[in-house]
Amino acid sequence: MHAWEQIQVTVDYIEDHIAEPFDIEKLANMAALSPFYYQRLFRRLVKKPPGEYIKLRRMAIATEELLEKDKRILDVALDLGFSTHEHFTRVFKKTFGITPEEYRKNPTTFNRMTKPQLLLHYTLIDENVPLISDGIVLEINRRQLYSTESFIGLTAKAPLQFINDLGTASGVDPLDTLWRAFHDQKNSIPALIKYGDEIGITYASDDDGFFNYFAGGQAEADTTAQGFQSWQLTPGEYIVCTFEAENFEHLAMDVLYKAHQYLFSTWLPRHGITTEPFSAERYQSHSPDTTQMEIWVKVKN
Incomplete structure (x- = not known):
């Protein structure tokens, strides 16, 4: 398996388990690499460290789920692995500059982290x-x-x-x-x-x-x-x-x-x-x- 294929396996896994806690040991094992080399290779190919990538992918998905008006903001937060409304709001605002409530009232187009192929x-x-x-x-x-x-x-x-x-x-x-x-x-x-x-x-x-x-x-x-x-x-x-x-x-x-x-x-x-x-x-x-x-x-x- 090529190096990029090893990393892609973990990228696909992250996408399917986006709400789960970040576990670098598990991801490294899936790629058959040590945690040190896994993080190094992931950053080289994906342009972000694994933890930062996961956070930005959660935020990207949040911009879509928040447009579903029948879903509570707390439900969106829980779906994406956040334990509280406050934590989700803090991360969302730090990422995009506005709160989830403000975004839901006045949706705008964001540049966002894309799942790489x-x-x-x-x-x-x-x-x-x-x-x-x-x-x-x-x-x-x-x-x-x-x-x-x-x-x-x-x-x-x-x-x-x-x-x-x-x-x-x-x-x-x-x-x-x-x-x-x-x-x-x-x-x-x-x-x-x-x-x-x-x-x-x-x-x-x-x-x-x-x-x-x-x-x-x-x-x-x-x-x-x-x-x-x-x-x-x-x-x-x-x-x-x-x-x-x-x-x-x-x-x-x-x-x-x-x-x-x-x-x-x-x-x-x-x-x-x-x-x-x-x-x-x-x-x-x-x-x-x-x-x-x-x-x-x-x-x-």
């Missing part, structure tokens, strides 16, 4: 061959774009730390406000194509420590809108990573992070492909019925 760092698939893992269906192919596609939307600046920590830390999603603003205003943009794709573009910023993000919708060619920005996908060859999930929230958070990591950290480097300095997240809409998304990157000539 370590095989995505070590398994290389061919083009047009689906990769299926833990509820994820992912496929990569090449597409030729023959004419320019236009988009109109809004742009914001966000800290690079958000990208670096995506899927491994917890906090408010700085891009959620941008998407909400676009959806609130998009009906005022006559050039948008009805039922056209939505797109999120990540690209470099002139300010150190930040990146730019464009959130918009597909528009008629050569059109603009006052107060909004434009983006164009220009003709050329693109690598497109297509992936699916059970619902849009899972798609746009956990699965997007895993697909992004697989494409940029594993697939592109190991195929020796260099791309233009932007990536595009493309999908039909933010509707809960949207279960498929694509990441587009343009091959550099």
Whole structure:
């Protein structure tokens, strides 16, 4: 068994027993490692110590369970291994900056700790061959774009730390406000194509420590809108990573992070492909019925 497979066994076990007390000896034995080497390897592969990972996974699950209004907050706490409402509230507020009560009254989108699928760092698939893992269906192919596609939307600046920590830390999603603003205003943009794709573009910023993000919708060619920005996908060859999930929230958070990591950290480097300095997240809409998304990157000539 490879080292990553040993750690994955314990990651899967933790997920199925998330409410149980943290037992490093038991986890190390499952991985056939000493506690010292287990913790060292876990931190290297998962990017967090086991105890911190378990706490952040509990908090990630809490953000979903708290939206079930018929469930008491105490019940959520007990389901996740907390003995008191107070302890749960203290950890939740330290993680996300607000209390569970405040979150339940005014839900927001958080960056949260994702359960890792370590095989995505070590398994290389061919083009047009689906990769299926833990509820994820992912496929990569090449597409030729023959004419320019236009988009109109809004742009914001966000800290690079958000990208670096995506899927491994917890906090408010700085891009959620941008998407909400676009959806609130998009009906005022006559050039948008009805039922056209939505797109999120990540690209470099002139300010150190930040990146730019464009959130918009597909528009008629050569059109603009006052107060909004434009983006164009220009003709050329693109690598497109297509992936699916059970619902849009899972798609746009956990699965997007895993697909992004697989494409940029594993697939592109190991195929020796260099791309233009932007990536595009493309999908039909933010509707809960949207279960498929694509990441587009343009091959550099």
